[in-house]
Amino acid sequence: MTKFEALGLNSALLNAITDLGFETPSEVQEKSIPILLEDEIDLVALAQTGTGKTAAFGFPLIQKIDSNSRTTQGLILSPTRELCLQITNEMQLYSKYVKGLNTVAIYGGASITEQARQIKRGAQIVVATPGRMKDMIGRGIIDISKIDYCILDEADEMLNMGFYEDIKDILSNTPKEKSTWLFSATMPREVAAIAKKFMHHPTEITVGAKNSGVDTVQHEYYLVGGRDRYSALKRLADANPGIFSVVFCRTKRDTQKVAEKLIEDGYNAGALHGDLSQNQRDLVMNAFRKKQIQMLVATDVAARGIDVDDITHVINYQLPDEIETYTHRSGRTGRAGKSGISMVIVTRSELRKIHAIEKKIKQKFIAKKIPTGIEICEIQLYHLANKIRTTEINEEVNNYLPAIHDVLDGLDRDELIQKIVSVEFTRFYNYYSKTKDLNSTEPDRRERNRGGSGDFSSNGSVRYFINVGERDGYDWMSLKDFLKDTLHLGKDDLFRVDVKDSFSFFNTEVTHKDQILETFTDFKVKGRFVNVEVSNSPEGGGRRRRDKGSKGKRDSRDRDRSRSKRREGNFSKGGSRRSGSKQGSSSGNRRSKKRDGFY
Numbered sequence: 242m243t244k245f246e247a248l249g250l251n252s253a254l255l256n257a258i259t260d261l262g263f264e265t266p267s268e269v270q271e272k273s274i275p276i277l278l279e280d281e282i283d284l285v286a287l288a289q290t291g292t293g294k295t296a297a298f299g300f301p302l303i304q305k306i307d308s309n310s311r312t313t314q315g316l317i318l319s320p321t322r323e324l325c326l327q328i329t330n331e332m333q334l335y336s337k338y339v340k341g342l343n344t345v346a347i348y349g350g351a352s353i354t355e356q357a358r359q360i361k362r363g364a365q366i367v368v369a370t371p372g373r374m375k376d377m378i379g380r381g382i383i384d385i386s387k388i389d390y391c392i393l394d395e396a397d398e399m400l401n402m403g404f405y406e407d408i409k410d411i412l413s414n415t416p417k418e419k420s421t422w423l424f425s426a427t428m429p430r431e432v433a434a435i436a437k438k439f440m441h442h443p444t445e446i447t448v449g450a451k452n453s454g455v456d457t458v459q460h461e462y463y464l465v466g467g468r469d470r471y472s473a474l475k476r477l478a479d480a481n482p483g484i485f486s487v488v489f490c491r492t493k494r495d496t497q498k499v500a501e502k503l504i505e506d507g508y509n510a511g512a513l514h515g516d517l518s519q520n521q522r523d524l525v526m527n528a529f530r531k532k533q534i535q536m537l538v539a540t541d542v543a544a545r546g547i548d549v550d551d552i553t554h555v556i557n558y559q560l561p562d563e564i565e566t567y568t569h570r571s572g573r574t575g576r577a578g579k580s581g582i583s584m585v586i587v588t589r590s591e592l593r594k595i596h597a598i599e600k601k602i603k604q605k606f607i608a609k610k611i612p613t614g615i616e617i618c619e620i621q622l623y624h625l626a627n628k629i630r631t632t633e634i635n636e637e638v639n640n641y642l643p644a645i646h647d648v649l650d651g652l653d654r655d656e657l658i659q660k661i662v663s664v665e666f667t668r669f670y671n672y673y674s675k676t677k678d679l680n681s682t683e684p685d686r687r688e689r690n691r692g693g694s695g696d697f698s699s700n701g702s703v704r705y706f707i708n709v710g711e712r713d714g715y716d717w718m719s720l721k722d723f724l725k726d727t728l729h730l731g732k733d734d735l736f737r738v739d740v741k742d743s744f745s746f747f748n749t750e751v752t753h754k755d756q757i758l759e760t761f762t763d764f765k766v767k768g769r770f771v772n773v774e775v776s777n778s779p780e781g782g783g784r785r786r787r788d789k790g791s792k793g794k795r796d797s798r799d800r801d802r803s804r805s806k807r808r809e810g811n812f813s814k815g816g817s818r819r820s821g822s823k824q825g826s827s828s829g830n831r832r833s834k835k836r837d838g839f840y
């Protein structure tokens with residue numbers, strides 16, 4: 242018996258679940274599905290985004306609906322059009338083996354006649370946004386007087402968006418004898434009020450923070466001058482070549498402006514905000530889902546509830562006014578068991594907000610530095626080398642090879658590599674070698690205060706380079722675990738773990754240095770050498786050109802030597818545990834000319 246079977250689900254659903262590839266129920270599913278199947282109850286379920294709430298109400302709802310009757314029996318209210326479509330889509334997948342079951346989406350900005358036609362054909366389940374629903378009730382197009390189940394999804398968001406009156410109106414058109422299931426990430430006073438007013442002794446379940454995605458997100462802030470926000474954003478993107486992110490701005494205008502600038506600068510970016518037509522929004526969302534857009538610049542309202550897994554970074558271009566909003570933003574990453582990073586670009590005057598957020602999320606931010614131009618060049622260089630190594634050969638080039646050999650005649654292997662890499666590298670180098678350090682120069686008070694406390698200090702700590710990264714299946718959490726276990730260190734002994742695609746960086750206090758370098762002498766994982774060496778750059782990417790002293794010079798020579806050793810033998814080869822990596826060539830091809838080769 243599978244774990245889903247044990248919850249009491251029937252074979253039609255179990256088959257669909259197998260097709261979906263769900264193996265174990267999430268906590269909210271485990272807690273709500275059995276009680277919803279067994280009894281007619283009202284339920285209040287509190288769980289963060291990404292915990293599988295849709296299936297938690299969707300599975301029992303589908304099982305309880307009579308698909309032989311065409312009467313509308315279940316109504317799901319959700320705050321936005323995007324969510325409405327997402328839920329409808331999920332419900333259709335869940336009910337694919339239930340004959341005759343129809344789920345219809347009702348939302349604003351699309352033809353009301355078409356939606357009315359679909360309802361008329363018979364929809365046992367209706368998924369609706371409150372505004373359009375109220376409209377359709379008013380016009381007598383839809384009858385919800387016989388529903389048995391009403392689900393309020395993302396109730397806190399609906400109330401945040403001012404749907405209280407609409408919800409009240411809609412509920413007044415539903416029968417008294419029905420079950421109401423309310424799902425919400427948080428329980429503000431307004432949600433409690435709805436529960437009190439419209440529900441009868443609801444059963445309450447709360448899913449603990451474990452599944453909330455909270456501990457899978459690392460929070461970082463970057464202190465810059467107000468004028469450098471945009472340049473800082475660009476650097477963060479360039480320092481993370483595989484980035485797939487949502488960039489949050491405060492206003493529609495800024496959202497549009499930042500997206501336009503990014504596109505102009507050759508990034509795969511798109512804007513999502515309320516001034517766009519539905520059609521434009523659909524186009525952007527589709528492109529984002531297909532990862533043709535790597536940086537989705539969005540307002541909070543427009544991005545609400547977007548369910549795209551795999552988002553690697555949330556970037557707060559500006560902090561939101563409400564602290565609560567920050568949680569919603571950062572919850573877009575670290576979903577479905579993956580880890581994620583939430584970055585905040587702040588100016589000095591906003592620092593106190595960081596502190597307020599830390600209190601709210603009960604997690605500390607890591608004060609990070611915007612990478613220098615040289616650090617970015619280095620990251621991009623390794624990324625490019627790795628991309629060359631893993632690019633699938635296109636047999637079509639064979640016809641041209643003799644001619645190409647003629648052109649390249651006389652170049653030896655080393656020269657050829659230097660030239661290939663320089664083709665792309667020089668452009669980056671030319672841009673970045675002339676740029677300044679973007680980090681706010683005055684020492685940050687917080688950093689000073691926390692000097693020596695681990696994450697916030699580079700005094701007395703050593704930064705290391707290790708030749709494994711995302712490509713080997715690591716993210717910052719799993720790499721930290723790996724290092725912790727291998728080195729028998731505590732969780733706080735390792736900090737600033739920064740995973741790039743084929744390599745990573747981390748810090749420890751200097752006291753661990755000898756042990757670490759010794760452990761990683763001739764160290765193999767699955768037959769492959771894993772190298773660790775001291776990185777000259779205390780802040781991130783690597784060596785700094787600014788180092789003029791003789792020590793600096795010697796160190797960089799040592800580094801160059803050990804790197805070339807790596808190139809000869811030990812560098813990642815078939816060590817990839819992660820398939821379908823984001824750097825795959827298919828997405829590379831779609832990228833704009835200007836940046837082709839870097840991502």
Ligand code: ADP
Nearest residue numbers: 263264265266267290291292293294295296548
């Ligand atoms: P929420 O509504 O709580 O934000 P969703 O219902 O949108 O979360 O689910 C988030 C993601 O997790 C979706 O992609 C969904 O398909 C997936 N998911 C849900 N339940 C499971 C499960 N039991 N096993 C694996 N993936 C799941």
Ligand code: MG
Nearest residue numbers: 294295394395
């Ligand atoms: Mg949801």
